Amino acid sequence: MSSEGTCGYVAIIGRPNVGKSTLLNHLLGQKLSITSRKPQTTRHRLLGIKTEGNTQIIYVDTPGLHQGKHNAMNRYLNRAATNSLVGVDVIVWLVEALQWTGEDNYVLEALAQCAVPVILGVNKIDKLSDKKALLPYLQEVAIKRDFVDVFPISAQKGQNLVELEAKISRLLPINTFLFPEDQFTDRTERFLAAEIIREKLVRRLGAELPYRLTVEIEHFSSETNLTHISAIIWVERKGQKPIVIGKKGQMLKAIGEEARKDMEMMVGCKVFLQLWVKIKQGWCDDERALRQLGYSDL
Missing domain, CATH: 3.40.50.300 (P-loop containing nucleotide triphosphate hydrolases)
Incomplete structure (x- = not known):
């Protein structure tokens, strides 16, 4: 530095x-x-x-x-x-x-x-x-x-x-650099992968539902030419789950395909992505649940 x-x-x-x-x-x-x-x-x-x-x-x-x-x-x-x-x-x-x-x-x-x-x-x-x-x-x-x-x-x-x-x-003040010159964020690829999935959800779903869901990366591992990612999409209510999945799974499939392409650009290799939709009742008004899901500034 x-x-x-x-x-x-x-x-x-x-x-x-x-x-x-x-x-x-x-x-x-x-x-x-x-x-x-x-x-x-x-x-x-x-x-x-x-x-x-x-x-x-x-x-x-x-x-x-x-x-x-x-x-x-x-x-x-x-x-x-x-x-x-x-x-x-x-x-x-x-x-x-x-x-x-x-x-x-x-x-x-x-x-x-x-x-x-x-x-x-x-x-x-x-x-x-x-x-x-x-x-x-x-x-x-x-x-x-x-x-x-x-x-x-x-x-x-x-x-x-x-x-x-x-x-x-x-x-800006005169100072030594605080990060290596080739670093562009403080966040991990694991965090960015969750954000990529959430972006696709926000863009594809209706006006209110994106605010009632969040993404948790359950598994993230890299091999020589392949990265494995498994993620859970958490919703608040039972009726929200079929909306995210879509008819015959088409919505979830489209979200996964779009997210995978962006992830491959991020990690520089092929990505095997698995998505699951699960229910966590009332998570966005539960501070303990928020902390468990990575919202750590509470």
Whole structure:
């Protein structure tokens, strides 16, 4: 690891479905965080590490801060997000262009006690039909707190991300690198495999069901040219199980095929994947069950 350079932690925070994971993936230049059009896809604090030259940026992807529906899972998500602000050097707060909501105010309150530099990223500018409305909106949100800078961006298209990252780099402290230069996350392949499966579930299933299921890797082992993975998809109720499996098992088969392809890209060899759907009654409002399933920030 380098003996000197600039290095630090950068939290990416915002309400659900504002594009935090998409931003992280684009900044890293590779996919790490799972994404979907549904809110609260991200459930865990996740580090994405980018090392270039004498700079190492450790991005912290966080669950979306949100109000309402305060079961154990939602409390966990908010706690994971706010805990991610502790010890960081820079915060990138992501909001959506022309779409300020009550949950953005909720994030603003959470940032009130943060003394580190905060950059405001105004995302999804590529989706604006009226570009003239952007400047007044930027002026309006820029006065909500003391930002070190405000960037209109598109995480999806990559607009203004080079400038955003250059600003981040200038704000980082002089420090030795905290991770090896070739490491890009703190998470294991086992964890990432579970996230890949969950992404396929979120994208394929209806609006509510993805929030009532989780994935647990039961077995993960690698041979020379083959990786064996066995995973359990946990649902809350008996009636949810046939939805995940689908008619004649077609839904589960499609999810497995899509997940296996992504896993093979991740591990660099063939993957033998087995999926099982099981019921754990009321798991997402049971803090003990959440801890058993890997939600460890409780």
